[in-house]
Each structure stands twice: as C-alpha cells, then as structure tokens.
Amino acid sequence: MAYAIEMRHIRKAFPGIVANDDITLQVNEGEIHALFGENGAGKSTLMNILFGLYQPDEGEILVHGKKAKITDPNDANNLGIGMVHQHFMLIEKFTVAENIILGREPRIHGRLDMNKAVKIVRNLSEKYGLDVNPLEKVENITVGMQQRVEILKTLYRGSDILIFDEPTAVLTPIEIQELIEIMKRLVSEGKSIILITHKLKEIFEACDRVTVIRRGKVIDSLSLGETNPDELANMMVGRQVNTQINDEPYEPKEKILDVQNLTVLDSRKVKAVNDLSLTVHGGEILGVAGVDGNGQTELIEAISGMRKVKSGIIEIDGRDMTNHRTRKITEAGLGYIPEDRQKHGLVLDFTVGENLVLQTYYQKPYAKAGILNQKVISKKARQLIEEYDVRTPGERTLARSLSGGNQQKVIVAREVDRSPKLLVAAQPTRGLDIGAIEFIHGKLLEEKKKGKAILLVSFELDEILHLADRIAVIYEGHIIDIVNPKETSEHELGLLMAGHKKEESRE
Amino acid sequence: MSGLLKKVNWMTLVVPLVSVFLGLLCGALIMLAGGYNPLLAYGSIIQSIFLQPYYAGETIRAMIPLVLAGLAVAFAFRTGLFNIGVEGQLMAGWLASVACAIELDGLPRIILLPLSIIAGAVVGGLWGYLPGLLKARFKVHEVISTIMMNYISLYATAYIIKNFLYTEGERTPTIPASASLASNFLANITQGSRLHWGFIVAIIGVILMWLILWKTTMGYELRSVGFSPDASKYAGMNVGRNIILSMAISGAFAGLAGAMEGLGTYQYMTINSAFTGIGFNGIAVALLGMNTPVGVVLAAALFAGLQTGGLTMQSVAGVPVELIQIVIALIIFFIGSSYVIKWALLRFSGRGRN
Numbered sequence: 077m078a079y080a081i082e083m084r085h086i087r088k089a090f091p092g093i094v095a096n097d098d099i100t101l102q103v104n105e106g107e108i109h110a111l112f113g114e115n116g117a118g119k120s121t122l123m124n125i126l127f128g129l130y131q132p133d134e135g136e137i138l139v140h141g142k143k144a145k146i147t148d149p150n151d152a153n154n155l156g157i158g159m160v161h162q163h164f165m166l167i168e169k170f171t172v173a174e175n176i177i178l179g180r181e182p183r184i185h186g187r188l189d190m191n192k193a194v195k196i197v198r199n200l201s202e203k204y205g206l207d208v209n210p211l212e213k214v215e216n217i218t219v220g221m222q223q224r225v226e227i228l229k230t231l232y233r234g235s236d237i238l239i240f241d242e243p244t245a246v247l248t249p250i251e252i253q254e255l256i257e258i259m260k261r262l263v264s265e266g267k268s269i270i271l272i273t274h275k276l277k278e279i280f281e282a283c284d285r286v287t288v289i290r291r292g293k294v295i296d297s298l299s300l301g302e303t304n305p306d307e308l309a310n311m312m313v314g315r316q317v318n319t320q321i322n323d324e325p326y327e328p329k330e331k332i333l334d335v336q337n338l339t340v341l342d343s344r345k346v347k348a349v350n351d352l353s354l355t356v357h358g359g360e361i362l363g364v365a366g367v368d369g370n371g372q373t374e375l376i377e378a379i380s381g382m383r384k385v386k387s388g389i390i391e392i393d394g395r396d397m398t399n400h401r402t403r404k405i406t407e408a409g410l411g412y413i414p415e416d417r418q419k420h421g422l423v424l425d426f427t428v429g430e431n432l433v434l435q436t437y438y439q440k441p442y443a444k445a446g447i448l449n450q451k452v453i454s455k456k457a458r459q460l461i462e463e464y465d466v467r468t469p470g471e472r473t474l475a476r477s478l479s480g481g482n483q484q485k486v487i488v489a490r491e492v493d494r495s496p497k498l499l500v501a502a503q504p505t506r507g508l509d510i511g512a513i514e515f516i517h518g519k520l521l522e523e524k525k526k527g528k529a530i531l532l533v534s535f536e537l538d539e540i541l542h543l544a545d546r547i548a549v550i551y552e553g554h555i556i557d558i559v560n561p562k563e564t565s566e567h568e569l570g571l572l573m574a575g576h577k578k579e580e581s582r583e
Numbered sequence: 584m585s586g587l588l589k590k591v592n593w594m595t596l597v598v599p600l601v602s603v604f605l606g607l608l609c610g611a612l613i614m615l616a617g618g619y620n621p622l623l624a625y626g627s628i629i630q631s632i633f634l635q636p637y638y639a640g641e642t643i644r645a646m647i648p649l650v651l652a653g654l655a656v657a658f659a660f661r662t663g664l665f666n667i668g669v670e671g672q673l674m675a676g677w678l679a680s681v682a683c684a685i686e687l688d689g690l691p692r693i694i695l696l697p698l699s700i701i702a703g704a705v706v707g708g709l710w711g712y713l714p715g716l717l718k719a720r721f722k723v724h725e726v727i728s729t730i731m732m733n734y735i736s737l738y739a740t741a742y743i744i745k746n747f748l749y750t751e752g753e754r755t756p757t758i759p760a761s762a763s764l765a766s767n768f769l770a771n772i773t774q775g776s777r778l779h780w781g782f783i784v785a786i787i788g789v790i791l792m793w794l795i796l797w798k799t800t801m802g803y804e805l806r807s808v809g810f811s812p813d814a815s816k817y818a819g820m821n822v823g824r825n826i827i828l829s830m831a832i833s834g835a836f837a838g839l840a841g842a843m844e845g846l847g848t849y850q851y852m853t854i855n856s857a858f859t860g861i862g863f864n865g866i867a868v869a870l871l872g873m874n875t876p877v878g879v880v881l882a883a884a885l886f887a888g889l890q891t892g893g894l895t896m897q898s899v900a901g902v903p904v905e906l907i908q909i910v911i912a913l914i915i916f917f918i919g920s921s922y923v924i925k926w927a928l929l930r931f932s933g934r935g936r937n
Contacts, residue, residue: 402819403819419811437803
C-alpha cells in the first residue's frame with residue numbers, strides 16, 4: 077500500500093545551517109506518526125516544506141503514492157494536507173463557524189450562506205466528537221476549544237492528512253487527554269496524522285510510529301512497540317539523558333517564605349487565592365501542584381508584588397513584603413522565573429546582554445550615577461552565556477531570535493545568578509525539550525543544595541514528583557493538602573487536584 | 584532564522600533610500616507630465632544648496648528645528664509612544680522662549696540666552712508631560728490627547744500674544760539682542776542667510792538623545808517600557824512614571840525646536856492662524872531617519888534641502904515650488920508603504936519563494 081505521505085531525501089539549507097539533511101519520512105495511511113526531536117532539530121522546517129511554505133533544495137514528496145509539487149499552502153490544501161498551527165490563527169471577534177469557513181464560504185445567490193455554514197460545522201463537529209458550538213465567539217472559548225476550531229478548519233477544507241505542530245504546549249493535562257482521544261477518533265475515521273512533538277509521554281499514549289530527528293538528520297524511524305521512552309530520549313538528545321531527581325536529603329532550614337491567610341482577587345475581582353497559607357524553608361523545594369486556573373498565577377503575582385493582596389501576610393526572610401513594590405521585594409531576596417517567559421520574563425527586543433541585567437541594570441557595577449557601564453554588562457553577559465550554555469551568536473543578539481529553551485536559560489541565568497534567598501519558578505520548563513529541561517532541573521536542585529528556598533509551580537506532575545521535597549496541592553485558591561512525594565502517587569495527586577481530599581490527614 | 588534577521592537589518596537601511604529614490608523619480612515623472620525638465624529642476628536644487636552659500640546657510644537653518652522635532656518624535660517612538668503633539672509642544676516652547684527673553688530683558692546674555700532656551704524646553708516638556716500623565720493615569724491614548732493639545736497650543740499661544748505680548752504686525756515684540764541666537768558672522772559667511780547658533784543646540788540634542796537612550800539607566804528603562812510594559816513591570820520598573828518621563832523629554836526636544844525659531848530664525852513669534860508644519864514634518868523626518876539620531880539628521884537635511892533648494896528650482900527651471908511639497912509627500916508615502924518595498928526587495932533578491 078502506498079504511504080499517505082512519503083518525503084524522500086529532503087534537503088533544505090539556510091545560510092549557515094543545513095536544517096534538513098537527506099530526510100526521508102514515511103507516514104502510513106491511517107496512523108498517527110510522531111515527528112520527534114529537540115527544538116531546532118528541523119521538524120518545523122520539514123513540515124513547512126510539506127505544507128508548501130518552503131521549497132526543498134533536493135528531494136521529492138509523494139502524497140498517496142503520487143508525486144506532488146507543493147509550492148504554496150493552497151497546493152497543500154488541495155492535496156488534502158492540513159496544518160494545525162501551534163499559535164492559533166483565529167479571529168477572536170468572529171464566531172467559530174465564521175472562522176472555519178473564512179476563505180471558503182458557502183454561498184447562496186452570491187451571498188454568504190451562514191445557515192449552511194453552521195450546519196456543516198455542526199455536522200463535522202459531531203462526526204469527530206469535537207463538541208464545539210459553531211455560534212460561540214472565539215474570544216469566549218477556552219484554548220482547548222480554540223484548538224478544536226483549528227482542527228475543524230482543516231477538516232472543513234477536506235484534509236485527510238493533518239499536521240499537528242506541538243499541539244499540547246498550550247493545553248492543560250485534561251485537555252491533552254481529550255486531544256489524544258480526538259486524534260484517535262480522526263484516525264479511526266480514515267485520517268492520517270503527523271504529530272510534531274518533543275514530549276515522550278504523548279508519543280507513547282497517542283502514536284503508532286515515530287521518526288526521530290536530530291540536527292537535521294533522521295536518526296531512526298520505528299514503531300512504538302519496539303522501543304521505550306529512555307531509548308527515544310537518548311536518540312533525540314544524542315547522548316545518555318540523566319533525569320534529574322531530587323535525591324538530596326531533606327533538611328529544611330529556617331523559614332524563608334511565609335504566606336499566611338492570603339486572599340488575592342483576579343482581574344475579574346473574583347477571589348482567585350482564598351485564605352491560603354504556606355511556608356517554604358531554606359534547602360527545600362516546595363512543589364505546588366494543581367490544575368491551571370486554581371490561583372497559581374495570582375499567588376505568584378502576589379508574592380512578587382505584581383498583584384495587590386486583598387488580605388493576609390507575605391513574609392520573605394522574616395520581613396513583611398505584603399503589597400510592597402516589586403523592586404523592593406526583588407531586592408529583599410526574590411528570584412522569579414515567570415510563567416510567561418515572552419511576556420514577563422524577557423524584553424524580546426532587547427539584546428541577550430540587556431536582558432541578563434534586567435533586574436540589576438541600575439546597581440553597581442552595571443551602572444554608576446545613572447550611567448550604564450557597557451563593558452561590565454557585556455562581560456557579565458558573556459560569562460552567563462557561557463556558564464548557562466545559552467546558544468546564541470552573542471550577547472548582542474536580540475532575545476526574540478533565540479529558541480524557547482535558550483530564552484528560558486537567559487531568564488534562569490539572570491534569576492539564579494543573583495543568588496536569591498527565595499526562588500519562585502513558575503512552569504520553568506514548559507514547552508522545552510529534554511536537554512533544556514534536564515539543565516534547568518539541575519540548576520534548581522543546585523540552588524536547593526546551596527540552602528535556598530524554592531517554590532516550584534508546575535502543571536507537569538512528573539516535574540513536581542521528581543523535584544519537590546513537599547507537594548502542596550492547590551485547589552480553588554487554597555492548599556487542599558500537603559503530601560510527601562515519596563508516599564504519594566499520580567492517582568492521589570490527581571484526586572486532590574480535582575478537589576477530593578482523603579479522609580485521614582497527613583502531616 | 585539568523586539569516587532572515589540579517590536581511591531585515593539590511594533592509595531597514597535600504598528601504599529609506601529606495602523610498603527617497605522613488606519619491607524623486609515620481610516627482611520627475613510629474614514634472615515631465617507638466618512639461619518641465621526634471622534634470623534641470625533637480626540640478627538647480629543641488630547646485631544651489633551645495634554651491635551657493637546663501638542657500639547652504641538657509642538649508643542648515645531650516646534643518647535646526649526639523650532635527651529637534653524629528654528627535655522629539657523619534658525619542659517617543661523609541662519608548663513605544665507616538666507623539667503627534669510635537670507641533671503644539673513646539674509652539675508652546677517657541678512662545679515660552681520669546682516671552683522669557685522679552686520679560687527678563689536686562690539680564691546679561693550669558694544668563695538670559697540659556698534661560699530662554701531652557702524656558703522653551705521646559706514648557707515644551709510640560710506640554711508633553713500632560714498627555715503622558717493622562718496616559719499613565721487614565722489610559723488616554725497619547726495620539727488622541729496630543730492632537731488635542733496641538734489645538735490648545737495653537738489658540739492659547741495666539742491668545743497670550745494678543746493679550747500680553749502684542750505689537751504691531753500681529754506678533755510679539757522682537758527679543759532683545761542679549762537673548763538672540765542670530766549671528767552677523769554666520770550671516771556674513773553665508774551671504775546674508777538667517778543661519779544662527781542654534782545649530783549647536785541641534786547637535787547637542789542629537790548627542791543627548793543618543794546618550795540618554797543608550798548610555799543611561801533612565802534610557803534603559805524608557806526603552807524597556809516601550810518594548811514591553813509587562814516585562815518592565817516584572818523587573819520592578821514604574822511603567823507609568825516612565826511613560827510620563829518619555830513624553831516630557833520628547834516634548835522638551837519639541838520645545839527646543841520652537842525656541843530655535845523664536846530666538847534664532849525669527850526673533851519673535853507671530854499669531855499663528857495655522858500650524859507651522861515643522862512638528863508634522865518631524866514625524867516624517869523621524870520615520871525616514873528610522874528613529875535613530877543620525878538618521879534624523881540625514882532625513883532633516885534632505886527635507887530642508889528640498890524645501891530651500893525648491894525656491895531656486897522655480898527661478899531656474901520654472902517648476903512651481905509646490906512640486907517640492909509633492910516630492911516630499913511622495914517620499915513619506917513610500918516610507919509608509921515600506922512593507923510593499925520590503926516585499927518587493929525580497930522577491931527580487933530571490934530569497935522569498937523559489
């Protein structure tokens with residue numbers, strides 16, 4: 077049987093780099109095929125070639141066994157290839173149905189036939205179990221739903237080969253499960269799927285076969301029955317991966333962060349953090365587990381002074397920091413790796429060097445009497461780039477042009493290097509590849525060893541289980557329970573995260 | 584990725600040049616259509632501003648307020664703000680400098696002249712401070728408020744002149760010589776042009792903008808807030824204060840531009856019934872100069888040269904002087920459509936598709 081997609085000996089070079097080097101990818105009809113590799117390995121380039129955004133320098137593409145020339149996305153659409161982009165391309169003020177039909181509107185007497193459009197969308201949604209309301213405005217639906225709208229867009233255009241570009245990066249664990257169900261449903265209805273990802277878990281849950289790419293080359297293409305997560309991880313990184321595990325003894329020192337009866341309102345003036353208390357000691361990593369939207373963001377913003385506290389007390393190292401200015405809190409010893417690295421963590425249009433002094437630019441030796449000392453800043457930047465293995469052409473490169481993993485390393489370098497007493501790390505490894513995750517986990521453990529207090533907020537249970545000394549489960553704005561990671565299970569945590577507290581109490 | 588970035592950088596240099604070239608080219612076509620000789624016309628401009636001292640002097644004289652107005656726009660733009668109010672800040676600064684010079688007549692030159700210049704900068708800065716305050720406190724968009732402030736300035740200056748500083752000829756009295764930037768020496772070497780010492784102020788302005796933005800912690804904060812208010816807040820900066828500060832500094836540059844007209848070119852201020860246009864040209868100068876200090880100087884030189892040389896174009900080639908305004912408008916148009924130019928350049932350089 078012919079392959080749904082066969083890309084043969086694809087080569088694509090950009091100035092200074094060969095992004096795809098003799099890559100062959102074969103996707104069977106009706107399978108979910110994972111394209112697995114680190115950030116910058118060449119996955120996106122390959123898919124952009126398949127989608128007609130780039131032209132290969134060499135090689136050929138066969139679709140359903142027939143040679144195809146794909147010069148732009150319209151060609152790809154006509155061949156039944158659809159792409160679900162990582163960053164959604166939706167118009168927020170339009171309804172779901174309007175977004176889906178945009179560009180290919182059903183007409184009646186030359187006018188838009190909205191009734192027909194809604195009907196088509198409803199039918200598609202039912203057929204594939206997508207459960208979206210065609211009449212809802214996109215701005216009112218969740219991120220997970222928006223992704224389904226993207227999927228519907230490709231289905232509406234008659235795609236039978238769907239490319240998912242890192243679809244789970246923006247989803248909560250529950251949404252990820254639902255997405256995997258949807259993908260399986262699509263395949264059972266005769267579609268073929270290429271899943272671009274660097275997450276092992278998804279591959280083993282969803283995929284039939286996997287092609288591993290490293291530095292623009294295919295390392296191997298195999299079916300998932302014949303491999304295991306460790307092997308795949310090693311293949312991707314090209315060396316032995318050491319999962320960082322917190323195996324240092326747990327010897328908590330003095331109290332560094334003390335939050336008492338904290339209540340914080342969110343932007344809609346609803347209590348997002350509700351009478352919450354927690355403490356973090358020196359030499360300890362406190363993991364905060366919970367489903368997104370249970371007050372984690374507001375809790376961290378309150379600690380860092382970016383959001384007003386309604387009531388309660390926040391003490392850092394014994395000093396009252398409730399409702400103080402961010403800078404004062406930072407100077408009192410807070411290091412903060414923010415949840416949204418591009419929005420808060422970096423000034424994207426600043427250079428790497430400028431970003432590395434974002435918290436210290438006004439202090440000696442980086443500035444004196446209001447005048448920046450460029451030399452010292454550059455020297456510090458070069459030292460941190462080296463020390464934290466930031467892959468950048470230099471300290472004068474714009475932060476915008478770095479990959480996500482390297483952007484995060486810039487932030488980690490800046491926050492950890494100041495050696496803060498309290499380090500708040502919010503989703504520190506979201507969207508990063510294994511190599512970068514390993515590195516950042518290593519840095520957090522190092523800080524713990526140095527006796528710093530670390531508050532780790534993450535939606536990735538694995539991350540929390542591996543790193544934390546204690547796990548505080550947050551649910552609807554308060555800590556529902558604190559558990560010992562060595563005595564708990566994903567199952568128990570899952571129940572707590574859903575608000576089911578066990579009968580007997582711990583601690 | 585890095586290859587693409589390099590290309591964009593290269594293009595930020597090329598786009599203004601292409602825009603100027605296309606503007607001149609289209610201007611030539613219009614001249615041809617009108618039955619004029621464009622080579623003769625452009626030739627006369629070049630000949631006059633480079634070979635005739637009077638026109639050279641007048642070009643530099645016209646550059647002075649244009650550079651400062653361009654700096655005002657560029658400074659605000661670099662910090663993420665769009666100051667359309669340069670025109671109004673300029674008039675406020677103009678009147679302030681003239682009023683200061685007249686009211687404090689009698690002070691020695693060494694005090695009165697700097698004081699009058701500073702008065703212009705301070706009042707211009709105040710005129711920028713208000714929209715900044717409105718934006719920082721009440722989220723009033725600066726484009727709207729600065730446009731409004733332009734009209735307030737236009738009529739307020741007219742009112743003040745009429746009621747407090749009026750003299751014959753619908754203007755203020757002439758400023759005392761001790762506050763004047765005019766120079767017999769400069770006039771003599773340029774065969775009687777109105778060139779004045781203000782060019783030194785403009786040069787200082789250029790250096791000052793560069794120093795403030797890229798060498799001080801203040802500039803670091805201003806640029807940071809301009810690029811990303813969220814990240815700046817995260818880093819503990821006071822976003823609102825920086826917005827206000829940026830608008831005030833921008834306004835001060837504009838006020839200086841006005842002071843140069845008041846203390847240098849004209850030595851008085853007339854009751855304006857319409858905007859001077861310098862502030863609005865400043866927007867074009869900043870755009871063409873890519874919001875860099877040096878770029879602003881080059882762009883101001885081009886605009887000033889065209890305007891001044893345009894006068895000889897009429898006498899030598901018989902081309903109506905208004906055509907120069909069309910050329911300038913065309914250049915601005917092409918700058919505005921830089922996206923199209925970038926796209927075309929990418930296409931022709933063969934890197935786009937295929």
